[in-house]
Amino acid sequence: MKTRFSLAAVAVVGAAFLSMSLPVAAAPGDDAADKYFSKQNPKLTPQELRALELAKRWSAAGGTVTAPGGLVNAPQGVNLPVAGAGGVVRFPFGTVQPSIVCAVLQVCDVALQPGEQVNGIQLGDAARWSVEPAISGAGPTETLHLIIKPLDVGLETSLAVHTNRRSYHMRLRSHRTEYMPLVAFTYPEDQQAKWDMAKLREQKVEQARQDNTIPQTGEYLGNLNFEYSVDGSVAWKPTRVYNDGKKTIIEMPNAMSQTEAPTLLVVRKDGGLFSDAETVMVNYRVQNNRYIVDSVFDKAILVAGVGSSQDRVTITRSK
Known part of the structure; x- marks a missing residue:
């Protein structure tokens, strides 16, 4: 048992x-x-x-x-x-x-x-x-x-x-x-850390935009073309030229405020050995020390004075 x-x-x-x-x-x-x-x-x-x-x-x-x-x-x-x-x-x-x-x-x-x-x-x-x-x-x-x-x-x-x-x-x-x-x-x-990180990214993006923005106009540098050459030896020679695809901006030195604003002419056709370049007037306006041209040109000249005392500057777009 x-x-x-x-x-x-x-x-x-x-x-x-x-x-x-x-x-x-x-x-x-x-x-x-x-x-x-x-x-x-x-x-x-x-x-x-x-x-x-x-x-x-x-x-x-x-x-x-x-x-x-x-x-x-x-x-x-x-x-x-x-x-x-x-x-x-x-x-x-x-x-x-x-x-x-x-x-x-x-x-x-x-x-x-x-x-x-x-x-x-x-x-x-x-x-x-x-x-x-x-x-x-x-x-x-x-x-x-x-x-x-x-x-x-x-x-x-x-x-x-x-x-x-x-x-x-x-x-x-x-x-x-x-x-x-x-x-x-x-x-x-x-x-919360993800929100803080997203906010930090936004701040960095905004700071980068501000660093690449022209303060006077708010234009973003990434949208602008600065491929221009400026030839001429005058006191009022442009300091910077650029376009946004629609308008061309010509920035002039502060010295221009002490002289008469030069006239802007767009070169339609370059001159030859025995002929002058063919130029035309275009719509533009002067704001402070900036020329705002309502078009994108390949070549233009700024002319001041007449006759033998005439001064000029040639602006050429590279691309």
Whole structure:
């Protein structure tokens, strides 16, 4: 009789060990699970119910993200998790202590931020909970995962994870059937950093535009053609000539304000050995020390004076 009792006891223990080792779904009608695990499920909070509903919707939809309508509402002031891509339940880091519900014979996968390195882990109930590391990705996208598994139903404990960036403090609860397969976090400081980076890029672009803009006119240098040569030895020789594809701007030195403004003539046809160049008048106006010509010319001359005292400057567009 003693021998038979001893063998029966071994058989029971072996069955228990086997049932916990095999990847069996934690279904309510599983007799083995009902026999060896507690039936006292914990009372779930609105945060936990919301996260579980998100996980259920993703599983029921065959791996597609569904709309959040009809999910559990939280009391005022409670931060609820949100659905992420691929069925991930996301908790906002730093605004709420995440409560992660796991089921016996199932796996909860908690992903940390890509590139984050763990310095230490403290688990309140290391005897009845298992937390193991796993890694996905490589290089800058390498992500550390915490694989969490409870060994019984109705367990509650805390988990502290310290990384090179922050410290996580999580609440772990075990349930008979309910669990969150995939868990991750959103990081408000990262979102703010992205906004700051976008703002900095805008400031750099604006600064570059200002550095490449003519202050007096607001014209962007990248839209202008400065390929002009200016020939002549006079006090009022132009300092800069450019066009924007529609107008030609001739900038004159300040010395021009002390003399009569020279006349602008556009060369239609160059002269020969025994003939002068053919010139025409074009529409232009003088604003301060700038000639604004309502066309883009290949060659023009500025003429001041008459007869032998006449001075001239030739302006030629290179391309």
